[in-house]
Structures are given as structure tokens and as C-alpha cells.
Amino acid sequence: MEAIRLLGIRETPLSVDEVLAAVGDHAAGGTTLFVGTVRDHDHGRPVTLLSYSAHPSAEDALRRVAEKVAADHPLTALAAVHRVGDLRLGDIAVIVAVAAPHRGGAFEASRRLIDDIKSEVPIWKHQVFADGSAEWVGACD
Template identity: 45%
Template sequence: MSTSTVLHAGVSEQPLDLNHALALVGSADCGAVVGFGGVVRNHDGGRQVDRLGYSAHPSAGGVIADIAAEIAEKYDGVRIWVAHRIGPLEVGDPALVAAVASGHRGEAFAACSELVDTVKARAPIWKEQFFADGDVEWVGVDG
């Protein structure tokens, strides 16, 4: 039986705040609190990026919740908060925020890393990049 807790998992049209997520997962029985903030960078593939837009399939929130539940089951005693932003984002805005607390750092780091990697791999979320030269490119869209 897992003693883990998923405090939040989903998508958000509102800005994300890593410090807020870190504060929520912290607990008196957790000696480790780790977080990840994936922010919009100003370049990709040697090209200047002005801004991004994220779109999500209606199932994306449920997929992220399922992933968080899988991680909670795999790593006993963790507390999880994770969200992916959708909508327009500027350079420097957080696009993916994850926070994990655990009794020990090894489990917290491992769970957070696997959580982020799995959300990036499985969540049906697509990125539209707007470049300084006027080009637009979709990332994560097949065909």
C-alpha cells in the first residue's frame, strides 16, 4: 500500500509558480523537497524564439493525473504537485512545473525526474513556436 499523495496534477491556463508548488508539497515528515521549472527559452535550434503557445487535447489533464498516480504508486511516501501550462507564454514563463517531497532526497529526485520525463513523453500537449524571423513551427504534432 502506497503512502504517497498527489496534491495536484493537470493543465492550467493560469501562470504556474514553482515556489508555490514547493511550498504545497512540503511536510514535516519530508526531509527532501525538489522541484522542476521548465521555462520558455529564447532560442531553439539556433533560432531566436519570441514566444510560444501550448495547446492540449481535452484528455491532457487526465493523462497528467494518471502519470502522477503512477509515480505515487512507484515511489512510496512522496507528495506530488505537477501542472503543464496551456495558452500563450512569453520567454521566461514557466511551462511545466513539478514538485516532489519525500523522506529522503534519492526518492524525491528520482520521482521528480521520472514525473517530468513521463509528462513530456505522454501528455497530449503541443507547442507552437513563434520565431523572431516570422516563422512558426509546431512541436509534438505528427503528420
């Protein structure tokens, strides 16, 4: 069975249950889950709204990142989904999960997966602050 079980960039709300179910595997001794949510501040400034946009190549880039992580780490399953569009405070923006034979491998692969998504997948965040100002950020947080 292929280690990459679920990948996607979606305009609809993300499901922790769906991602956890995708990485469920009896060969795994450890499963990690990271859930990135919209917080109410950034750099000490109150945030009221976020909007994520993705380049048309973002899903291909997400697959390349996942393939690299799967090739470089001993894991049994991997999943990653990212949301685009307008999100409100508390909404889930990204979920990654990794199952591996041992907890250390699961933690290492999960950290690498979210970090590489942030740095290599062309998804941009537009955040609006309480004072009405706004900024674009290069990738997800």
C-alpha cells in the same frame, strides 16, 4: 494523506510558491522542484513566442502519469501544473515538485514525473521564431 497533492493544466500564470506549499510534508527529508520556462532559442534558432495547446484528455493523462510515479516511488507528496495558451520569454510553462523521505527518491521521482509528462500528456508546443517561421513540437520541454 494522498501523495498527489496538486495537478492542473491552466491558462493562468503558474506559482512556484503554490506548488512548493502543496508538497510540504514533515515526513519528507528532501523536496525537489523543477521549473520549465520559455527560453529564447531552440536548436540554435531565436524563439520569440510559444503557445501551448492541450487535448481535452490532458488532465486525465496527467493524473495517470502522477499515479504511476506515486505508485513506483517512495514519496510523500507530488505536484504538477502545466500552462497552456500564449507564453512569452521567461514565463513558466511547467512546474513539478516531489517530496520524499530521502533526496535520492525525490530526485528520481521528479525526473520521472517531468519526463513522463513530456512523453505521455497530450500537450503541444507551437513556437514562433524570429524569422517568422513556426513549428509544432509534440510535448513540453
